[in-house]
Structure formats: structure tokens, C-alpha cells
Amino acid sequence: MAIHEPSRRLMHSVRLKFVQKRVRGRGSRLTNANLSLTSMIDFLVVTVVFLLMTFSASGETPIAKNVTLPKAENALDMVDAPMVAITGSQILVDGTPSGNTRAIEDLKRVQRVDELFNLLKGKRDHWKELRPGKEFPGVVVLQIDQDVQAVVVKSVFQTAAFAGYPNVSFMVNALPRNAAHE
Amino acid sequence: MAGVDVGGSGRSGRRSLDSEINMIPMIDLLMVTISFLLITAVWSHMARLNADAQVPGPPRPDVEQEKVEPEKQLHVEMRTPDKFVLIWRQGGTVVSTLDVPRKDDVKQEGPTRVVRYPELAAKIEDEWKAVGQHRDPTDRKLDQVVLHTDNETPYSQLIGVIDAIYQVHRPLAGVGTGNVQKVQSVPAFNVTFAIN
Numbered sequence: 001m002a003i004h005e006p007s008r009r010l011m012h013s014v015r016l017k018f019v020q021k022r023v024r025g026r027g028s029r030l031t032n033a034n035l036s037l038t039s040m041i042d043f044l045v046v047t048v049v050f051l052l053m054t055f056s057a058s059g060e061t062p063i064a065k066n067v068t069l070p071k072a073e074n075a076l077d078m079v080d081a082p083m084v085a086i087t088g089s090q091i092l093v094d095g096t097p098s099g100n101t102r103a104i105e106d107l108k109r110v111q112r113v114d115e116l117f118n119l120l121k122g123k124r125d126h127w128k129e130l131r132p133g134k135e136f137p138g139v140v141v142l143q144i145d146q147d148v149q150a151v152v153v154k155s156v157f158q159t160a161a162f163a164g165y166p167n168v169s170f171m172v173n174a175l176p177r178n179a180a181h182e
Numbered sequence: 183m184a185g186v187d188v189g190g191s192g193r194s195g196r197r198s199l200d201s202e203i204n205m206i207p208m209i210d211l212l213m214v215t216i217s218f219l220l221i222t223a224v225w226s227h228m229a230r231l232n233a234d235a236q237v238p239g240p241p242r243p244d245v246e247q248e249k250v251e252p253e254k255q256l257h258v259e260m261r262t263p264d265k266f267v268l269i270w271r272q273g274g275t276v277v278s279t280l281d282v283p284r285k286d287d288v289k290q291e292g293p294t295r296v297v298r299y300p301e302l303a304a305k306i307e308d309e310w311k312a313v314g315q316h317r318d319p320t321d322r323k324l325d326q327v328v329l330h331t332d333n334e335t336p337y338s339q340l341i342g343v344i345d346a347i348y349q350v351h352r353p354l355a356g357v358g359t360g361n362v363q364k365v366q367s368v369p370a371f372n373v374t375f376a377i378n
Binding site for chain 1 (some may be wrong): 205208209212213215216219220222223224227228229230231232233234235291293294295296297331332333334335336337338340341342344345348349369375377
């Protein structure tokens with residue numbers, strides 16, 4: 001095959017009809033684009049695998065309205081336990097109203113919340129009736145807004161402890177842990 | 183059409199062992215799976231910080247109490263905006279006191295205010311390494327921190343301090359069942375509140 005001086009544009013010397021047609025740009029541009037099926041299936045499979053690995057069957061823990069939870073790094077996984085939420089001045093236990101914090105905020109003194117105490121104690125007694133002979137875990141999770149004062153936190157903490165829930169957990173949004181402390 | 187080779191002898195006259203997968207239903211299945219997983223995905227991960235309310239049992243006058251030497255406890259006081267005070271106490275006796283300058287590392291992440299105290303965490307770790315009583319990996323008990331705050335402190339700052347306390351980790355042996363026991367990294371302290 002003879003050697004030619006390279007022309008100004010590539011591919012012009014190829015004497016094939018479909019190449020010439022494409023190179024010269026005659027006619028309208030093709031509206032259909034080819035999609036590599038292998039790459040697409042690879043991508044879909046990788047996405048499915050990633051989503052399956054990050055899938056949580058337990059679902060999301062419901063958060064009370066108007067509650068902005070603080071964030072923490074060194075947190076534990078959630079447990080299934082009664083949820084005490086403080087929204088504004090209202091206290092909710094698993095969504096049921098059980099007292100308010102106005103008296104505590106006005107007096108600025110740690111005190112027992114009787115309505116909360118009675119509801120938690122009732123839940124504890126009910127648990128023990130259903131599971132006789134089993135040790136009560138005494139875990140309660142507090143869902144508290146970031147701006148709530150410490151006097152309210154301490155009052156609810158103390159009330160829960162008096163009602164038979166000595167293991168109190170504070171619900172937070174988990175931050176990724178600093179690699180230096182792993 | 184794409185196919186899947188499931189192996190075969192290649193000899194003629196036999197039924198082909200190659201079978202074809204119909205790509206359209208397969209891609210449909212993958213798309214539906216992706217949609218389902220994306221819709222049900224939980225993007226915000228909830229967690230908890232544990233605290234322990236030391237509630238003493240009712241007095242038992244009929245049972246003779248053994249005289250046990252009280253353990254050292256670390257009291258963290260955050261009553262002033264300029265410093266933390268770390269106090270090791272054994273019963274009513276103050277063993278040592280250390281002032282830590284308070285520097286609130288506050289970052290706003292959307293509506294959430296993230297408060298961190300890296301200097302406090304570092305000092306607590308030093309203190310635990312020097313004075314902590316439950317440092318052996320086989321010791322299942324944890325050292326106790328009692329947190330003292332004034333009544334106006336915002337909850338986000340309390341969580342910042344508790345997070346700093348839980349940053350100190352120690353190895354704990356014998357976690358697991360049967361013969362397969364492994365060493366796990368657990369927080370060195372257990373936190374409780376001083377109510378007054």
C-alpha cells in the first residue's frame with residue numbers, strides 16, 4: 001500500500017460509503033444514540049448492590065415535630081425503648097402527651113414531672129406483667145431539642161430515673177467518627 | 183441479544199446449553215429495585231448517647247453493709263462560660279483539681295448547631311490515663327463521670343460535653359460468646375448528672 005501525505009482531515013481517505021457519509025456530515029445527524037448495554041447493566045448492578053448494603057430494614061425512628069436534635073460523634077446504635085420527646089413546652093411519651101415543662105422553666109428548679117412519672121411507671125408495670133420473671137431493662141430514650149435548658153433535661157432525667165428507668169439515652173444525629181479515635 | 187454461557191460440550195446433535203436472558207425484564211427489575219431502595223433509604227442516621235442515673239436502692243437496716251472504699255469519680259463542672267473544672271473525688275475527699283479553658287467549637291450545619299470541646303476531650307483522656315481506676319482490658323467496670331451544669335445551659339452544649347467524655351475509649355476483653363471472644367473498644371467512662 002502506498003504511503004500518502006496525510007490530508008487535512010482524518011478519515012477522508014477511507015473509501016467506505018458509511019465512513020464517507022459520516023465524515024462529510026451530509027444528511028441529518030442521527031437522532032438515535034447507541035447505549036452500551038454492558039456498561040449500563042454494570043452500573044445498575046453496582047447501584048443495586050450499594051443500596052442493598054446500605055438498606056436498613058428497621059426503618060427510621062420517628063422524630064417529633066419542631067425538635068432539632070443535636071449531633072454527636074461518639075454515639076451508640078438506637079435501641080427499642082419508650083421515647084420521651086420534649087417539643088416546645090410539651091412532653092410526649094411515644095406520642096402521648098404527658099405533662100409540660102412550663103413550671104420547671106418558671107421556677108428554674110429541678111423537679112419531678114408527675115404526669116410523666118405516672119405514665120412511665122405504668123409502662124414499666126405493664127412490661128413486667130407481660131414478661132414475668134424477666135429483668136426490666138429500664139431504658140428510656142430522650143428526644144430533646146437543642147435549645148432546651150439543662151434544668152428541663154435534668155428534671156426529665158430525674159423523673160425517668162425515679163419511674164424505674166435508670167438507663168437514660170439522649171437521641172442525637174450521628175456524625176461520622178473521627179478516624180483518629182477509631 | 184446478550185446471553186449467558188452455562189457451559190457445554192460443544193458437540194453437535196445435543197441441545198444447546200447456552201440460555202439467553204431477556205434484557206428488557208432484567209433492566210426493568212433492576213430499575214424497580216433501585217427505585218424501591220432509593221425511596222426506602224434512610225439518609226439521616228439516628229443514634230444515642232447513654233447516661234446512667236445512679237439511683238440508690240432503699241435502705242436495708244436488716245442487712246449489714248460491707249464497708250467498701252468508695253471509688254474515685256471524675257466530676258466535670260461547666261458552671262462558668264470561661265472554664266471547665268475537672269475534679270477527682272473519692273467519697274467526700276477531693277483528690278485533684280484541674281481547670282480547663284473552655285473553648286466552644288460551634289459549627290452550624292443547617293438548623294443544627296454542632297458544639298465540640300476537643301481540648302476538654304484531650305484533658306479528660308490524660309486524666310483517665312493518669313488516675314482512672316478501670317483501665318485493665320479485663321475489667322468490665324467503667325469509671326464514672328458526674329456532670330455538673332447550671333440550669334440555663336442549652337442542651338446542645340450538654341451533648342457537646344458528653345460527646346467529649348465519650349471520646350475517651352479503652353479496650354475491653356471478653357466481649358462475645360463461647361470460645362470466640364474478642365477485644366472491643368468501648369467508652370472509658372459512664373456519664374451521670376448531678377441534679378443540684
